[in-house]
Amino acid sequence: MIVLGAGAAGLFAAIEAGRRGRRVLVVDHAAKAGEKIRISGGGRCNFTNLGIAADRFLGRNPRFALSALKRFTARDFIARLEGAGIAWHEKTLGQLFCDGAATQVVDWLLRDLAAAGGVLWTGCALGAVTAAGPGFAVETARGVQQTAAVIVATGGKSIPKMGATGFGYRVAESFGLAVTETRPALVPLTFAEQDLAWMRPLAGVAVQGRVSCGKTGFNEAVLFTHRGLSGPAVLQLSSYWREGQEIALDLCPGLDAAAALRAAKARAGKGHLAGALARLVPERVARHLAEGAGVTGPLAEVPGAVLDRLAAGLHDWRLKPVGTEGYRTAEVTLGGVDTDGLDARTMQAKAVAGLYFVGEVVDITGWLGGYNFQWAWSSGWAAGQVA
């Protein structure tokens, strides 16, 4: 069998199939396997999350993912990782990271692939995949390969510089499978000049805030950048935000900003507004807000109505993003091979025996925090049991 793509999902599927005694060839056009694993999680690979559940995934039918996720769980992956002697820790929100470099994970998977008898061709371009007799013909830079089964694990379109292509979607469509609309996700949001002019002086500042869009919101860090807003809360929201929608930013969730500012005024004496705001938000933001409000005199002289207006703005700052940074920086791709056309237990195309799709190429996208890798491991594992 041939696995197209040597990322997290492809390597895992290949190892499983190899262990079952299948002859496995993995082909990838990139010079090295597992490049996204290597750079993931800030170089420490946030390899899974302890909170795996359907509501942490997006797609036309997120529940499709549950079969594979329940059969090969986060605990199963942790056991494998520990078996390979890789130390890990929980950071926050159930997110598990390696203690050391993410390259350990890539090295371990490549060792397991070799031990399972799998062959890896990197730096090998792929051409058409076509039905040939009972199996498939796969065009590669090293010649046409004949095979009984193909596992497509070529990922999404995110970060083309790292080798991402829409290849898997084209393979799916060429076999008559539907592909849902794709768009960049887990990606910074960008803003028009008038908003940017306000944000730019704060570039580099992170706030423990809440961003929301309609009923969906995330309480995590919000990072101001030269291009707009990033940070975990904003990346999470980007998977739900659509063009034209407004987002609301709460810079001090859980606090009563109006009460805090009025109390500060009552005991202020000669204190200034920026000082009172700095108890609610980081100092740079406090100074910027005070300057923006045009309030210079002692806090005791600032009218209560002005403080109330500022407090309301702190809790409910409305902004309209103009877009996202796109696939150039998106961590994942939303959309992909329509799950309606796949068997949830095996990842096999319902209408094409022997053709499988695993990982990010499928219309299943996880939240930030290890969910996407767990989907890659679990779906790869599921296909590897049968392909």
Ligand SMILES: Cc1cc2nc3c(=O)[nH]c(=O)nc-3n(C[C@H](O)[C@H](O)[C@H](O)COP(=O)(O)OP(=O)(O)OC[C@H]3O[C@@H](n4cnc5c(N)ncnc54)[C@H](O)[C@@H]3O)c2cc1C
């Ligand atoms: C910067 C960054 C950080 C991330 N951090 C995390 C994290 O900490 N935790 C987490 O859960 N997720 C993280 N993700 C998301 C995660 O990396 C992906 O969800 C995951 O790698 C998907 O695995 P995959 O095997 O499906 O696809 P990929 O890992 O993208 O692998 C696809 C492979 O297919 C190859 N390929 C593509 N097109 C072709 C072609 N035409 N011919 C031949 N080969 C091809 C590629 O070279 C690649 O090796 C991160 C993503 C990015 C970009």
